[in-house]
Each structure stands twice: as C-alpha cells, then as structure tokens.
Amino acid sequence: MSKLSLQQIMISRFRTSAEADSITVALMSKLGLSTKANVARLAIGRSLALGAFTDNGIDSKGLEIPASVLFTQEDVKVWVGLVVTHSMTHGGDVVNSMDTFRVAVRKHWHRGAQLLLEDWDGSSGNFEKFLETLVIRRADLPDVAAGRVSKKDSLVKVEEPQNASAILLKSLAEIGVIAEIKGLIHGPRVTRYKVFLPDINQLDKLRKGLERLGLALNLQQAQPTLSPGNEAKTVSLDVPRPQSTWTPVGFAQFRSWLAATPSNGDQLIVYPGVDVLGKPYSFDLATAPHLLVGGTTGSGKSNCLHALILSLLSRIPSTVLKLALIDPKQVEFSVYQGSDYLYREVSTDASSARELLLELVAEMEARYHKFMTAGVSNILEARRKQVDLPYIVVFIEEFADLIFVDKGIEDQIVRLAQKARAAGIHLVLATQRPDAKTFSGLIRSNIPARIALTVQKSTESKIILDESGAETLLGLGDMLVKAKPGSQPERSHGVRIERADIEAVLKENRQSDVLHTISGRRRTG
Numbered sequence: 001m002s003k004l005s006l007q008q009i010m011i012s013r014f015r016t017s018a019e020a021d022s023i024t025v026a027l028m029s030k031l032g033l034s035t036k037a038n039v040a041r042l043a044i045g046r047s048l049a050l051g052a053f054t055d056n057g058i059d060s061k062g063l064e065i066p067a068s069v070l071f072t073q074e075d076v077k078v079w080v081g082l083v084v085t086h087s088m089t090h091g092g093d094v095v096n097s098m099d100t101f102r103v104a105v106r107k108h109w110h111r112g113a114q115l116l117l118e119d120w121d122g123s124s125g126n127f128e129k130f131l132e133t134l135v136i137r138r139a140d141l142p143d144v145a146a147g148r149v150s151k152k153d154s155l156v157k158v159e160e161p162q163n164a165s166a167i168l169l170k171s172l173a174e175i176g177v178i179a180e181i182k183g184l185i186h187g188p189r190v191t192r193y194k195v196f197l198p199d200i201n202q203l204d205k206l207r208k209g210l211e212r213l214g215l216a217l218n219l220q221q222a223q224p225t226l227s228p229g230n231e232a233k234t235v236s237l238d239v240p241r242p243q244s245t246w247t248p249v250g251f252a253q254f255r256s257w258l259a260a261t262p263s264n265g266d267q268l269i270v271y272p273g274v275d276v277l278g279k280p281y282s283f284d285l286a287t288a289p290h291l292l293v294g295g296t297t298g299s300g301k302s303n304c305l306h307a308l309i310l311s312l313l314s315r316i317p318s319t320v321l322k323l324a325l326i327d328p329k330q331v332e333f334s335v336y337q338g339s340d341y342l343y344r345e346v347s348t349d350a351s352s353a354r355e356l357l358l359e360l361v362a363e364m365e366a367r368y369h370k371f372m373t374a375g376v377s378n379i380l381e382a383r384r385k386q387v388d389l390p391y392i393v394v395f396i397e398e399f400a401d402l403i404f405v406d407k408g409i410e411d412q413i414v415r416l417a418q419k420a421r422a423a424g425i426h427l428v429l430a431t432q433r434p435d436a437k438t439f440s441g442l443i444r445s446n447i448p449a450r451i452a453l454t455v456q457k458s459t460e461s462k463i464i465l466d467e468s469g470a471e472t473l474l475g476l477g478d479m480l481v482k483a484k485p486g487s488q489p490e491r492s493h494g495v496r497i498e499r500a501d502i503e504a505v506l507k508e509n510r511q512s513d514v515l516h517t518i519s520g521r522r523r524t525g
C-alpha cells in the first residue's frame with residue numbers, strides 16, 4: 001500500500017466497474033462528449049455531492065484510463081481533497097493511500113455514471129432538460145462541500161433527502177405523531193421539513209413532543225422548532241444539522257445584501273445575518289428603537305455588534321450617522337478609532353462612558369429644544385425641514401459590567417432609553433450576563449428589541465426574549481431576534497465578520513469621503 005501522493009496519482013491509471021464502463025461509453029455519445037474522462041469527471045462530481053455509499057460490492061473490470069486524462073496537474077489537488085473530505089464526512093472507508101484513493105474513485109465513478117444515465121433517461125434524451133435535472137438535483141442536496149468538518153462530528157452522515165425524511169418519520173412515530181413529509185429544504189444550518197398532518201389533532205402532540213423528538217433525532221442540546229406551513233394541514237419543522245454540514249455565512253453574503261439594499265437615509269437598516277433558509281434577514285433599528293443583545297461568552301455577541309455597525313456605516317454617510325462606542329473590553333471597538341463616524345473617541349472605562357452618556361443626554365435635550373424652535377416633534381420631521389442633525393447610534397459592550405462599577409451609568413441609559421428615540425438617538429446594549437438585576441425595571445421596559453444568542457439556561461432566554469428557546473441555539477452566531485415587542489422571535493444565523501472585513505469597509509469609506517471632497521471642490525472651485 002503506497003502513500004497518497006499527487007505525483008503518484010498523476011502517473012497511475014484509474015478504472016471503474018464493467019457496468020459503469022459501458023455506461024460511460026454510452027453517455028459519451030448521448031451527451032456529445034469526446035472522451036471517457038469527460039464523462040468520468042461528471043460522474044465522480046455527481047457522486048461526490050451525495051452521501052455515504054450503500055453498495056460496496058462492485059467489480060473493477062472497466063478499462064483503465066491514465067490519471068493524466070482524468071485529472072490535470074492544476075485540479076488533481078481539488079479532486080483528492082473532495083474525495084478525502086467525502087469519506088470523512090460520510091463515515092466511508094478512510095482514504096489515505098493510493099489504493100484507497102483508487103477504490104474511492106472507482107466507486108464514485110460507478111455510482112455517478114449510473115445516476116447520470118438515470119438523469120439522461122428521465123430527460124427523454126433532451127440535453128437542456130438533462131442539465132435542468134442536474135441543477136434541480138443539486139438544489140435538493142445537502143451542502144456538504146461548503147460546510148466545515150470538525151473533528152467531533154466528522155463521522156456524522158448527511159442524509160440524502162429520502163433517508164432524512166425516513167429518519168424523521170420514524171422519530172415522529174416514536175413520539176406518536178403520524179405525518180407525511182412533503183418536501184425539505186437545506187438552509188445554512190437547519191433543514192426545513194414540510195410536514196403534512198393528516199389529522200390536525202396531532203399538532204398539539206407534535207408541539208409538546210419537540211424535546212423528545214430532538215432526543216430521538218440525537219440533537220443533543222439543540223431542538224427542532226415548529227412554525228406554521230403555507231398549505232392546509234402543513235407545518236414547517238426546522239431540524240438543526242451537525243456542524244460539519246453547515247454552510248458558512250460570510251462577508252460575501254453581507255456584500256450581496258448590501259448591493260441589493262438601496263440606502264434610505266431615514267432608516268437604520270441592520271443586517272445581523274440570514275434566516276434559516278439562507279435569505280438575508282434585516283430590520284430597521286430606527287423603529288426598534290433600542291436593542292439588547294444578550295448571550296453567553298463566546299456566543300457571537302461582539303461579532304453581531306460588528307455586523308450591525310457595518311450595516312449602518314456601509315449604507316449611510318458619516319454626515320448622517322454618528323456612532324458612540326463604549327467598550328469596557330477595550331479591544332472590540334478599537335478598530336473604529338479615528339473613523340469619521342465616531343461621535344467621540346471610543347470610551348473604554350466607566351468614567352469616560354459616564355461622561356459620554358451625560359453628553360448624549362445633553363445632546364438629546366438640546367435636540368428637543370431645536371425641535372420646538374423648528375416646530376417639529378422628531379428627527380424625521382426636523383431633517384425634512386433641513387435641520388441638519390445626524391442619527392446617533394450608541395453601542396455599549398458589556399453594559400452589565402459598567403452598571404456594576406457605576407450605578408450612575410444605569411440612570412443615563414434609562415434616560416436615553418425613555419426619551420431618545422424621537423431625537424434620533426438609539427441604543428444597542430450587549431451583555432453576557434442577562435440577569436434580572438442588570439436588565440431590569442426601567443431599562444427592560446424601554447429596550448423593546450432583543451437579540452438572544454446562545455444562553456446556558458432557559459431563565460436567561462426569558463430575561464432576554466421574555467420566552468425560552470435561546471438555550472437550544474447552536475452557538476457561533478445562531479440567534480433569535482425580536483425586532484418588535486410582542487412579535488414571534490425569528491431565527492437568524494449571524495454573518496461572520498473578520499477584523500479585515502471591518503478594516504476593508506472603513507478603508508472604502510475613507511476613499512469615498514476623499515472622492516466626495518474632491519468632487520465637491522471641483523464643483524465649488
């Protein structure tokens with residue numbers, strides 16, 4: 001058994017089963033492809049998108065083709081990576097040598113060729129329809145390749161749609177619910193099943209049995225969740241998947257949301273991430289109008305605050321928006337130091353935080369005075385009458401720590417929370433200690449919007465959201481968002497923001513400011 005080496009691979013030869021070999025030859029002419037290698041690559045790719053092999057007993061009697069026509073020097077690494085990852089993700093035979101790699105290629109080629117032939121026959125020999133079938137099939141499949149493989153669950157299988165539905169039906173039966181699965185969609189972290197309940201009286205049983213269903217599905221701390229379906233007698237059941245199958249929500253998604261969301265100066269639209277199906281999820285902080293972000297340490301609060309900040313300063317110019325940043329952790333907001341968006345320097349201790357909050361209270365009072373003079377009652381009307389006032393969004397990291405050190409800070413936060421909305425000043429408070437003491441009474445009743453990241457206990461979830469649920473979240477930016485009081489919490493998976501992403505946005509801002517200044521000078525000069 002030789003070691004797996006790219007050089008060795010490129011000088012070796014590969015074959016599939018006798019059956020798949022003849023399918024490959026047949027597909028060459030059907031699909032109008034000039035070599036067997038072309039069909040083989042398509043077949044291997046088709047199989048790599050699927051889960052574990054169920055049929056191991058295949059022969060190796062197909063005719064050999066040289067690796068140099070199957071792979072190229074440039075892409076052989078990718079093929080090896082995909083084959084090895086597939087075996088790790090789906091608990092298949094370990095691929096770590098030339099022999100095991102050859103066997104894996106043979107099996108993928110064999111399975112893929114059979115499926116391609118089925119796809120072709122199902123398309124009645126029409127090439128356009130065949131392509132369409134491939135695209136639709138891809139959309140139905142779990143996004144394995146995009147997920148990260150963690151050691152812990154690298155052996156967890158991602159089930160194909162039929163298997164996944166069968167497993168769910170079995171688990172539903174275990175909790176006494178008879179249902180039909182009408183379809184499923186894989187979101188970035190959960191799979192949404194369309195569940196049909198022939199007897200609607202079973203709904204109650206399902207609702208009450210969610211914890212047991214989670215147990216039957218081996219979801220550990222996580223739990224399936226239920227929401228109304230869009231057809232009679234159907235519900236949507238969201239079942240979390242293992243981390244190895246997650247699709248990351250990265251800065252590219254943030255950029256596409258940005259491109260699709262035109263700016264409106266009088267809205268403070270923020271984008272924490274995507275919904276469970278992967279669509280952009282955003283809300284208007286101006287109408288929220290103040291927000292609490294709570295979650296245990298490492299749940300993704302700071303990352304979430306950065307996503308909110310970047311949403312604002314990517315869309316709104318610094319003449320219309322100012323940020324007041326308070327960061328007792330000292331490291332989170334330092335990246336914004338020196339930005340034109342800052343209302344004042346970033347406050348990093350209790351005494352400067354208190355000063356800043358006092359200044360903001362004074363600013364709020366001064367704004368109300370200006371409103372009276374201008375005959376308006378809020379910032380929106382004032383701005384329409386050309387009263388030049390920027391919105392101010394105050395972000396406070398670990399506000400519980402600050403209140404603990406200086407009780408006076410709580411009073412200023414309460415004053416702002418009670419009155420600052422109409423003045424165009426909004427608060428975003430973050431805490432890793434959501435307890436009744438620090439988020440109580442007046443602060444609580446005046447901060448209506450809430451984001452709960454993962455918490456340890458359901459009591460903490462109740463403090464943040466007024467209901468349980470956040471204790472079953474998946475961590476790493478998984479969140480429940482209540483953008484309006486009284487509304488149902490909506491689940492969102494946070495966009496991952498790296499420091500380099502923040503620096504890139506700040507740099508772009510500086511460049512566009514320079515361009516504005518230059519074009520302004522040209523116009524006036």
Ligand SMILES: Nc1ncnc2c1ncn2[C@@H]1O[C@H](COP(=O)(O)OP(=O)(O)OP(=O)(O)O)[C@@H](O)[C@H]1O
Nearest residue numbers: 296297298299300301302303432476477494495496
């Ligand atoms: N949306 C996300 N997607 C993927 N990973 C994330 C996401 N949000 C956070 N993480 C990961 O979790 C780690 C902790 O995130 P973050 O520092 O934002 O948590 P936190 O709740 O502020 O923690 P602490 O309270 O200890 O400061 C990050 O280093 C990052 O690796």
